[in-house]
Amino acid sequence: MPIKLIVFDVDETLWSVSVTFTSFLKPPLRLVEVNEIRDSQEAKVKLFPEVRELLKTIKEKGILMSIASLNDPEPNLVMECLKLFKIADYFIYPQVNHKGKNRNIKTILKLIKEKEGIQIDYSEIIFVDDQELNTRSVMKGCPGIKAVHLGTDIKNIGQILNLI
Template structure:
């Protein structure tokens, strides 16, 4: 029997999109949609997400996973705005966006959902978050260059294999 996580969480910056939402060198919130329906910042620059993200979120949601956002950005409002403009809010049951340790994000997930840390999986681009989450038993998969279908499949396999070894 293949063991699957109950909750899959994603970081935002450099994981679902290729920039830090709170750094003006990358983007200039607030965001909106232009006449062509493209998401743009106040400088009218197109704001793009990593290519495979919409189909990944749709797939995981369709497969019945509970999805969550765990982001430590300094501009939670801008991050939430992008989630809405990209039409991704519908996929996420839990959204925790604020500065601070990812441990706090996951403690809230656990408190609100009743799901144990050992049933959670995070995709994130920062090593420090892996070190933190290892202390509470949440598995993290390192993301380099954005989340992809291949990485998600590898992460799910790693999660399953970790149970087989216990």
């Protein structure tokens, strides 16, 4: 089956963050370069260089994209970073919370079905995360999903294009 949805983690998947998790940043956040954000303590978030072109290419292929991130929902610093990087509009129904990646993916699918009228099966999804624990958990909780571990299955996020 063709891929209809790619769900991304953010920390160490779309960007690197010098304080481990985006939630640990101290507002206000500011864009200092096109691919770099700093917080009030000068902690850095750096968008991986291939991400912008990757998102553009995936969108051009008609594949939906979303976010499943285990970060604090309030204040939602993940969404703030996505907006500062000007990539927020690529993602449909992003989930930023501590409910678990399985639950977040199920919520994304439910919202896409209810609001967009699009039914997506697990076999039509790629989930990308840098934590093997998360990819294993998602494979178990969402049978049929293609869970991709960044670092083992692919070496950089741009290689996702080889899987679609």
